[in-house]
Amino acid sequence: MNKNAYSDLPLSDALAQLEACTSQPFECAQPIPPALNHAQSFLAHEHDVIFSKEWICIGREDEIPNPGDYLTHEVAGVSVLIVREKKEILRAFVNACAHRFACLVPGNEEDNTSSKGTAKRFTCRYHAWTYGLDGQLINAPYMKMKEGFQLSDHGLRQLQLSTWQGFVYVTLASETIEPPDQRLKTLTNNVVGRYDMGCYITVLRETMIWNANWKNLIGNFTESYHVPMAHGETFAKHEKPLEEYVCGEDNNHYGYHRAAQKSDTGLGAAHPKNQRLSGQWRRMMVDFCVFPNHLVTLMPDYLWYISVQPKGTDQMIATWGVAIPPEVFDDIPKAGYEQWVSEFKHYMDIANEEDKELVEALHIGTRSPLLPTGTYHPLEKNLWQFTKYLSRMCRGSP
Ligand code: FES
């Protein structure tokens, strides 16, 4: 960690800055106080009141389509095991054995936070306790030697899991929290439901680690003001005049903006066989953030999502993926599928590179204790809505 003027700021000071910043109306508001990206105290607070309490997107339902398919993913430092128990039943568990808590399913070699596979049951490498896909303990060698030991008392620790539009969310919260489909009802009904993201087929899942605070990425993704200047090789080609963007209503759980691109054919436009979208929605992009950390660029012909978490104040880890609707998928020749995916990944890699330098620049610039006042462009309203969300969560009222 690079120490700077904000690193040791007491939490009460960080919260006071957040309060002061969100007490202004948007028109005269200033950007997120730089201290919030660097104070260790605020990072710990985010861990407690946001990442340990909220729904965190861990990927897409169709990544584990069959009974026995599983994924592991880290949520707020906790390794989580997500399993498809039956055709219609997904479950989430803390990925730790119920005996002496060894990590049950190891992460992959490159990135110790996530792995994917298929299993009939899960056996701990330590003393071979074995669990069914429902998390129940089904075998524990030699435990008959312990009087009164009951398998049924020692299942895996289950977590709340919920799905919305093909996305899978898990929360570490022990109290019941309102599911995403309730929280996102107006977003679904008024804006994104017409795309039917649930039918999109996932074709990519990747991880990236950048040297920036996680909120720097949220700030970058929730505004399209930078697109014409920063994304010359990628998104700027969709030709969406900034004057035509619309920022969505204030909501406690999401923020979005949208704009229609010029062309009604090619990348970013609906496939001729798409019967879900009509009128200008056939060339409409919706960029939305499900608070706190799930970012989606939704197009008629693909979606790109990111789920970002902090790895310290000055590093973030993000899982990102791409999914495409069935009519686009069906058009890809079977023999050319790998090639198609690798070209799409290349396109997204360029877009990510375009953003990476800028997101890391935000982090470097905000280290300074001496800064001008700062301001927002009108198209940065989603970032303001996110800051208000942050403030509500820090006050304990989502
Ligand atoms: S820690 Fe898993 S079987 Fe002992």
Ligand SMILES: [Fe+2]
């Ligand atoms: Fe960008």
